[in-house]
Amino acid sequence: MNKRLALLLLALLPLIACSRQEPPAAAPAATEAAAPAVADEAVPADEPAAAADAATTPAPATDPAATATPDAAPAAEAAPPAAAAPAPGAPVAGVDYVLIANGQSFLPLNGKVEVVEVFGYVCPACAQFQPLVNGWKNKLPANVRFTYVPAAFGGPWTNYGKAYYAAETMGLVERTHDDLFKAIHIDQTLKGERGTDSVADIAAFYGKYGVDPKQFASTVESFAVNAKLNKAKQWAIRSGLEGTPTIIVNGKYRVLGKTFPDMLRIADQLIAQESAAAAQ
Incomplete structure (x- = not known):
């Protein structure tokens, strides 16, 4: 053996x-x-x-x-x-961003680089992202145009999306955007996804900023506001939106990223890339 x-x-x-x-x-x-x-x-x-x-x-x-x-x-x-090694920090398709097939900007570029945040007031992640976005967008180069686009996923998302465009029509977004997140997610004076806020409930919130709640409610249900929200919905679908918050650059790049700061880092790189291409 x-x-x-x-x-x-x-x-x-x-x-x-x-x-x-x-x-x-x-x-x-x-x-x-x-x-x-x-x-x-x-x-x-x-x-x-x-x-x-x-x-x-x-x-x-x-x-x-x-x-x-x-x-x-x-x-x-x-x-x-x-x-042959790639440049350090260069954004990589499929890892840092998704290249949108036949992607189009939300608004005409007119020589600008467009950055869109697709968001929802009722979205907890968007509420957490908002303070970072505030500091970041205020430092963007002069050739960059930042635009909010509300997501319309149905239910409370739709009413709050229309409320955003009503507020935009009445010149209230700058004064109310952060406060509405706070009312839903911190103060909980509005329900968001925890229940159902009627148009009258939402209009009462905006009434605190010097507008007639009835006029605001009427604007929410107007043809112009519904048309804007429908355009936003169709654009988000064509862009392959999978969730919120989402950053889209020039209608071509849907930013991925592992964390919120990582998303903004990648967006900065894509903005620089598109700015350099435009300069050529």
């Missing part, structure tokens, strides 16, 4: 060695070039495949190693992977 066991172990040793050699074989070329033995070691005559690989890999024209002896060629081969 001992003799058979010994023979079995001897048979398995080559398999174990191959397994342990796999990680070094898969290591990047830059790591291999860092080993002094590779740079100094000549290619044996009985390894034509390795010699062929070395012969068919050209050295970079700007690298001094291009005029060096063949022994220095392996060290020079590490340069192309390093040069």
Whole structure:
């Protein structure tokens, strides 16, 4: 039995060695070039495949190693992977943003870079995002136009979306936008998604800012406001909206991001990218 066991172990040793050699074989070329033995070691005559690989890999024209002896060629081969690496922090499609097929801006660009936040007053995440957006949008370059677009997902979302456009029509957005989030999510004087706020309930909130609640309610139900909300809904659908808050740049890029600050970082990069393209 001992003799058979010994023979079995001897048979398995080559398999174990191959397994342990796999990680070094898969290591990047830059790591291999860092080993002094590779740079100094000549290619044996009985390894034509390795010699062929070395012969068919050209050295970079700007690298001094291009005029060096063949022994220095392996060290020079590490340069192309390093040069081909993407620029640090550059936004990546499918990771940082979604490229919207046939995307269109919400409003005519007129030489501006458009940044849209699709939001909902009843959305808790939008309420958390709003303080960050306030500080960020106030520092945007002069060539950037920031626009709020309310999402119309039905139920209370629709009434509050119409309330946004009624407030816009009556010049109330700047004074009421943050306060409405506060009324729903902090003070809870309005229900948001916790119940049903009638148009009269919402109009009473805006009445605190010097407008006639009845006039506000009438504006909410007007043809112009309904047309604006319908346009916003159709644009959000075409843009592939999946949730709120969502940032869309120039109607082309739907920002992803892992956190709210990350979303704004990516938006900044896309704004810079679109500004540079417009300047050309």
